[in-house]
Every structure is written in structure tokens, then in C-alpha cells.
Amino acid sequence: MGLRTRITFRITKVKTKVSLLPKLTFVIxxxxxxxISNHPKYKLLVICxxxxxxx
Amino acid sequence: MPxxxxxxxxxxxxxxxxxxxxxxxxxxxxxxxxxxxxxxxGKSTLLKILFGILTAERKFVRIDGKVxxxxxxxxxxxxxxxxHDFLPKHMKAAKAVELYLGKDxxxxxxxxxxxxxxxxxxxSELSGGELRYLEIKLLLKxxxxxxxxxxxxxxxxxxxxxxxxxxxxxxxxxxGIILTDHDYKNVxxxxxxxxxxxxxxxxxxxxxEGLIRWGYVPG
Numbered sequence: 544m545g546l547r548t549r550i551t552f553r554i555t556k557v558k559t560k561v562s563l564l565p566k567l568t569f570v571i572x573x574x575x576x577x578x579i580s581n582h583p584k585y586k587l588l589v590i591c592x593x594x595x596x597x598x
Numbered sequence: 599m600p601x602x603x604x605x606x607x608x609x610x611x612x613x614x615x616x617x618x619x620x621x622x623x624x625x626x627x628x629x630x631x632x633x634x635x636x637x638x639x640g641k642s643t644l645l646k647i648l649f650g651i652l653t654a655e656r657k658f659v660r661i662d663g664k665v666x667x668x669x670x671x672x673x674x675x676x677x678x679x680x681x682h683d684f685l686p687k688h689m690k691a692a693k694a695v696e697l698y699l700g701k702d703x704x705x706x707x708x709x710x711x712x713x714x715x716x717x718x719x720x721x722s723e724l725s726g727g728e729l730r731y732l733e734i735k736l737l738l739k740x741x742x743x744x745x746x747x748x749x750x751x752x753x754x755x756x757x758x759x760x761x762x763x764x765x766x767x768x769x770x771x772x773x774g775i776i777l778t779d780h781d782y783k784n785v786x787x788x789x790x791x792x793x794x795x796x797x798x799x800x801x802x803x804x805x806x807e808g809l810i811r812w813g814y815v816p817g
Contacts, residue, residue, distance in 0.1 A: 570686070570688075572686070576684075577651070577678060577680055577684040578684050578685060578686060580649070580651065580670040580671075580678070581670075581677045581678060581684065581698075581737060581740070582673075582697070582698060583673055583674055583698060583740050583741060583742070584673060585697075586671075588697075590686075590689075
């Protein structure tokens with residue numbers, strides 16, 4: 544179980560007042576993860592696990 | 599309307615060692631099936647094959663007569679509690695419940711003696727028993743027709759076992775449940791049907807004497 548995946552995001556809109564784009568870390572849960580395979584609706588879940596604002 | 603889960607003709611080997619040979623098992627709404635077997639007999643393997651996360655040389659899983667290759671890909675049919683924890687550690691307990699059951703269900707979910715003060719805790723901050731209870735309750739509260747529980751009582755204190763047993767019995771009114779655990783006394787008490795995996799096959803047992811006869815429990 545468990546599948547590591549790399550995804551690249553191109554951020555086109557930022558709704559914060561940070562002038563420079565933040566560096567974001569996402570955790571991606573796929574259906575092979577039991578958390579998602581048990582979920583009543585989701586087949587994929589992306590959670591923002593951290594945000595490091597660039598200086 | 600009652601539902602029927604069937605797993606048929608299961609054959610599974612590990613490195614040419616046959617573990618399951620032509621297994622058939624059925625579970626209906628209202629059933630609580632207690633599955634026994636020695637270590638390495640194939641109980642967890644069977645549950646994983648049933649859920650669809652482990653391949654087998656041969657298997658047929660049917661729910662209400664419809665064949666499923668990977669039942670976990672079809673929502674609200676089957677849920678599976680593995681032996682290990684499955685909720686993300688960094689997530690708050692309340693968030694996990696919200697993601698599964700919706701925002702409106704969170705308050706009611708945590709309004710019991712075990713969970714009442716834990717909704718703001720992260721999953722990693724819960725004790726092993728609390729987390730086991732949370733995960734079992736979460737799965738039993740989903741709308742899935744069938745729930746597979748692999749060692750639900752493992753590492754859980756006697757009081758929590760009582761609560762878990764209560765949840766299982768209550769949920770079985772609308773679901774079918776298959777559970778396996780080496781705490782055979784609690785399994786015998788909570789289940790209404792029993793089976794034993796022995797030598798790759800499945801045997802029906804009706805009491806502790808049957809478990810003694812097949813060498814699972816010392817006589």
C-alpha cells in the first residue's frame with residue numbers, strides 16, 4: 544500500500560497579500576491509500592501540508 | 599433492502615505456498631461473521647482480497663449478484679479496517695470525521711464518553727486504543743453496506759472493547775460485518791456466525807468446542 548506521487552502545480556492566482564508566490568507542499572492521497580479507498584465519495588484528496596512564503 | 603456479499607473460488611499463494619484454496623464465504627445484512635484462524639492462516643489476506651487491494655490467482659467478489667474486480671473502487675459498498683492505523687497522522691480527528699461524514703455529523707460523532715474531548719486533537723495525539731475506536735466508529739457510521747474489520751480489538755482496553763462491541767452490534771442492523779481477531783472470546787460473544795480458516799479452506803464452527811476441535815484454541 545502507499546503510492547508516492549510528484550505533482551507540479553502552476554499557481555496562476557494567489558488570493559493572499561503575499562507579494563511573491565509561496566512555496567507550497569501538498570500531500571496527495573490516492574485511492575490505493577486506505578484512507579481514500581474507504582472514503583464514501585473521494586477518489587483523490589490533495590491537502591496543503593505546508594506553506595513557506597518566499598522572502 | 600438486505601444486501602448480500604459473496605466471495606467465491608478464492609485461490610491465493612505466496613511463493614508457491616498455497617494459503618487460500620477455493621474459499622467461499624457469504625455475508626448478509628445483519629450478519630456479524632467472526633473469522634478465526636491461526637497466525638499465517640490467511641485471514642487478513644482474505645479480507646484484503648475481498649476489499650480488492652490484494653490480487654489473487656482467482657476470485658469472484660459479488661455484491662447483490664454483481665461481480666466486482668476491485669470493490670474498494672465502488673463507493674459505499676465495502677469498508678476495510680486494516681491492522682494498522684489508516685487516518686493521516688497530521689490531521690485533526692474532527693477534520694477526518696468531517697471529510698467522511700460531513701460537517702453536520704461531527705458534533706454528534708464526538709458526543710460519547712470516549713471521544714468527547716478529542717475532537718481538537720490531531721490523530722497522532724490519540725492513544726492507540728482511542729484511535730482504533732475512532733477509526734472503527736468512523737467506518738461503521740459510513741453508508742457502506744459491508745464492513746471488514748481486521749483485529750478491531752487489538753491493543754484496546756476492556757472498556758473500549760465493550761464500546762466497540764456495542765457499535766458493531768448496533769451497526770449490524772443495517773450492514774453486514776466480517777471481523778477477525780485473536781481475542782476469540784469477544785469475537786464469540788459479538789458475532790452471530792463463525793468460521794475458521796484451516797489448511798487453506800474455510801470451516802463453519804458454531805461454538806468454542808469447534809475451535810478446540812480444529813486446534814485453534816487449546817482444549
